[in-house]
Amino acid sequence: MAQKPNQPEETLDPSDWAEVRAIAHRMIDDSVDQLSQLRNRPAWQPMPNAVRESFQSAVPTGPTALADVYHEMQQNLMPYPMGNTHPRFWGWYMGAGNFTGALGEFLGAINGSNLGGGNTAAAELDRQVVSWLKDMMGFPKSASGTLTSGGSMANAIGLNVARNVMAGVDVRLEGVTALPQPLRYYASDQAHSCHQKALEMLGLGSRALRLVPSDAYFCMDTKALERMIAEDRAQGLRPACAIATVGTTNTGAIDDINEIAKICRRENLWFHVDGCIGALIKIAPKSHRLVDGIQHADSLALDPHKWLHAPFEAGCALVRDAKQHFATFNLHGDYLEEKPRGVAAGEYLFDYGYELSRGFKALKIWMSLKEQGSEKFGRLIDQNIAQGDYLMQLIKANPKLELMAPTKINIVCFRYCGNGGNEEKLKTLNTEIMLRIQEAGTAVPTDTTLRGKYCLRAAINNHRTQCQDLDLLVAETIRIGDELQAAI
Ligand SMILES: *Cc1c(COP(=O)(O)O)cnc(C)c1O
Numbered sequence: 001m002a003q004k005p006n007q008p009e010e011t012l013d014p015s016d017w018a019e020v021r022a023i024a025h026r027m028i029d030d031s032v033d034q035l036s037q038l039r040n041r042p043a044w045q046p047m048p049n050a051v052r053e054s055f056q057s058a059v060p061t062g063p064t065a066l067a068d069v070y071h072e073m074q075q076n077l078m079p080y081p082m083g084n085t086h087p088r089f090w091g092w093y094m095g096a097g098n099f100t101g102a103l104g105e106f107l108g109a110i111n112g113s114n115l116g117g118g119n120t121a122a123a124e125l126d127r128q129v130v131s132w133l134k135d136m137m138g139f140p141k142s143a144s145g146t147l148t149s150g151g152s153m154a155n156a157i158g159l160n161v162a163r164n165v166m167a168g169v170d171v172r173l174e175g176v177t178a179l180p181q182p183l184r185y186y187a188s189d190q191a192h193s194c195h196q197k198a199l200e201m202l203g204l205g206s207r208a209l210r211l212v213p214s215d216a217y218f219c220m221d222t223k224a225l226e227r228m229i230a231e232d233r234a235q236g237l238r239p240a241c242a243i244a245t246v247g248t249t250n251t252g253a254i255d256d257i258n259e260i261a262k263i264c265r266r267e268n269l270w271f272h273v274d275g276c277i278g279a280l281i282k283i284a285p286k287s288h289r290l291v292d293g294i295q296h297a298d299s300l301a302l303d304p305h306k307w308l309h310a311p312f313e314a315g316c317a318l319v320r321d322a323k324q325h326f327a328t329f330n331l332h333g334d335y336l337e338e339k340p341r342g343v344a345a346g347e348y349l350f351d352y353g354y355e356l357s358r359g360f361k362a363l364k365i366w367m368s369l370k371e372q373g374s375e376k377f378g379r380l381i382d383q384n385i386a387q388g389d390y391l392m393q394l395i396k397a398n399p400k401l402e403l404m405a406p407t408k409i410n411i412v413c414f415r416y417c418g419n420g421g422n423e424e425k426l427k428t429l430n431t432e433i434m435l436r437i438q439e440a441g442t443a444v445p446t447d448t449t450l451r452g453k454y455c456l457r458a459a460i461n462n463h464r465t466q467c468q469d470l471d472l473l474v475a476e477t478i479r480i481g482d483e484l485q486a487a488i
Contacts, residue, residue, distance in 0.1 A: 014066070023066055034078065035085070035099055038464065042441025044083035051076045087464035088443035088473070093249055093277060093411075095309040096462045100371050102311050104364030115147075115358035117348030126349060126362040129369075133302065133316050136283050136374060137275075138295030144322035146352035147314060147361045151276035151303040152194035154317035157353055158299030159185065159198045159241065161319055161328045162270035166240035172328075176203040184232045185209050187243035188220035190250055192274060195243055217406055218253035218450075220244065222260060229267050241270040246291050247278025250448050250457075252388075252411035254278055257293035264298075273297040276315070277461075278409065280307040283374050284381040290408070304365050306461055307381055314361045317353070326351055380463045384410040387460045391470045400478055404455040413448065415455040416481035427454035433480045443473050 014020040034041075054076045084094040113122035130145040139145075148154045164171050168180045183204055187195050189211040199208045210232070212225045229239045242264050244255040257273065264271035273279065273294050279302035281291045294300060297320065304314040319325035330351040332338075339345055350356045369377070388410040395401045395414045404413040415430045430447070434456055437443050445458045458473065 020066060023070060027070065030074070031099070031102070038086050041086065042083075043086040043088045043444045044438055045080065045441050046439065047076075047080040051080065083444050084462075085464075086444070087462065087466065088469045089462060090458035090460050090465070090473075091444045091446040093306060093459045093461055095303075095305045095307065095312075096464055097311045098309050098368055098463070100368045101309065101364040104367040105311055107367075108360030108363040111360060111363070113360055115360055115362070116350040116356050117344075117346065119343050119345040122360055122363070123346065123349060125366055126360075129362040129365050130316065130318075132369065132374075133304070134318055137279060137300060137302065137318060138282060139300070139318050139320065142322060143318055143320050144325040144352060145316060145318040146349065147304075147316050147358075147365075148353060149313045149355075150305060150315040151192075151274070151301050152197065152315070153354070154276070154301035154303070154315040155192070155194050155243075155272075155274055156198035156201060157317040157325075157329075158272045158301055158319065159195065159243075160202055161299055161324050162241040162272060163202050163204065164328045165324050166238065166270055168238065179238075181236060181238035183208055183240040184237050185241045185243060186212050186225055186228060186239070186269075187274075188212050188214045188218075188245060188248070188253075188255060190214050190218050190220075190248040190253060191243060191245050192249055192276065195274070214253070217408075218248060218251045220255040220260065222256055222263065225260065226263060226267075229263070229269070239267060239269055241272055243272045243274055244297075246273055246275040246294060247281070247409060247411075249277065250411075250450060251405040251413055252277065252407070252409040252459075253405075254290055254408060257291065257296075261293055261296050271296070271298045273300045275300055276303040277306060277411075279303075280377070281381055281385075281409070283378040284385070285375070285378050286382040287385050287409070288378075307384075308365060308368070308377055309463055310361075310365050310368065314365055319352075329353055384460045384462065384465070387465060387467060387470060388412055390467050391458060391460070391474070394470065394474045398474065398478065400481065401474070402455075404450055404453060410460040412458045412460070413450060413455045414458075415453075416477055418481050418485045423453065429481065429484055430454060430456055432484055433477055436480050437473070437476055440476075442476055443469070445473065 083089045085097045111122055113120050115122060115126050117123055134143050134145055163183060166183060169178045185199060185208055187209060196206045196209050200206055210228055212228060213221050215221050232239050242260050244257050244260045246254050261271050275294055278291055279294055279300060281287050282294060300318045302316050304310040304316060305312050388407050391412045392403060392407040395403045400416060400418050402415050402417050404415060415426060416433055417426060434445055434447055445456050448455060448457045
């Protein structure tokens with residue numbers, strides 16, 4: 001006779017669903033208040049020490065009522081976010097999120113499916129989102145793709161397929177020490193750091209990434225690319241892959257996609273496009289020509305958490321040849337055999353990337369795309385590009401400001417010069433301007449250094465930004481700059 005354990009059985013479900021329902025309703029109400037009142041909040045604010053210290057408390061071994069847990073979050077967490085949902089946040093390169101996407105995160109968790117695969121509607125929806133992204137990018141139906149945590153992971157997937165295809169040996173079996181020739185990848189000196197990390201992870205080493213000089217527009221010098229490929233061949237290395245950046249992080253520069261594609265075809269290189277910033281320009285009715293040619297990439301990384309404003313995280317890798325993609329990642333344990341029927345029927349999704357268990361990232365993208373339509377997202381991309389142009393004009397029109405890079409899309413690099421000064425002085429001055437603007441909660445620009453010149457940078461990847469917000473940024477930059485200069 002089987003003996004049932006004599007402990008009473010426990011569960012994580014609440015004992016009083018009605019109470020939890022009421023708290024959950026309040027959470028939604030507070031969320032709507034928060035988003036609808038964003039303009040009246042600081043773009044960012046520092047947290048008091050007491051708040052920071054509250055995160056040092058030890059593991060809670062006993063229970064706390066959900067209402068109290070939520071109260072603590074309202075006190076210590078919610079007032080101190082990064083600020084990228086705010087209309088005047090232009091730091092690094094983020095998306096601004098959206099309410100429907102946030103509901104998608106929640107409902108995805110309620111659905112609870114593991115998107116490693118399975119015979120579920122969730123898996124079909126995941127495939128549909130990838131297929132929509134393929135269509136939006138002009139990729140053929142036969143291409144494959146996978147949603148990832150972000151662009152770094154999406155790029156790593158593309159560079160991994162490239163390595164396996166170009167290795168000249170079964171690199172999954174033999175490993176990189178068996179490569180007949182060291183592989184070389186090429187990207188402009190403006191390329192994102194994630195490519196180096198990916199090559200380190202792939203065992204090829206950072207030396208495998210050759211940085212091609214960029215021209216006056218911060219685009220890859222394609223003549224230099226051709227020279228470097230020839231040099232490397234002459235030295236017995238194997239040129240394997242060129243990475244075109246479509247929208248660089250520093251300045252938004254767009255490499256000459258078609259020229260790089262041509263070189264790849266002629267030289268027999270894998271053609272990867274890092275489109276984390278710019279690939280989605282493809283759906284913008286006014287600007288789409290800027291990225292014509294990305295549809296010819298062998299692999300493409302894009303970032304729905306940037307210009308589709310999916311709440312973090314959501315990236316996507318697309319690969320033209322689905323077989324090569326599958327051959328790079330497919331691997332099943334004994335416990336993961338596919339079946340003709342039942343819950344394990346259909347193709348697993350984990351065969352297209354590193355991760356086995358996967359979250360339901362697709363739902364937040366699916367819901368916002370359905371609700372708004374891709375045309376709206378395209379118009380919002382054009383809107384940000386027009387705002388970038390507007391900010392550039394404001395800067396050019398003001399003799400106290402200096403435009404630091406050509407503005408092609410929505411990233412504007414500039415600095416206050418007032419009555420001038422050496423590089424070091426200008427850096428100190430502009431850093432202080434930036435920090436004061438951030439600390440006042442006015443706006444969040446960040447900074448960068450372009451060819452040794454320090455500058456402020458506004459990446460207007462934000463569906464809430466209006467031109468008046470950019471007027472304020474310029475006015476405050478000049479006001480604070482003038483004040484600081486007068487004090488010296
Ligand atoms: C943001 C970005 C990445 C990295 O993407 P994550 O989503 O942050 O991992 C890669 N390349 C470019 C050009 C980017 O702007």
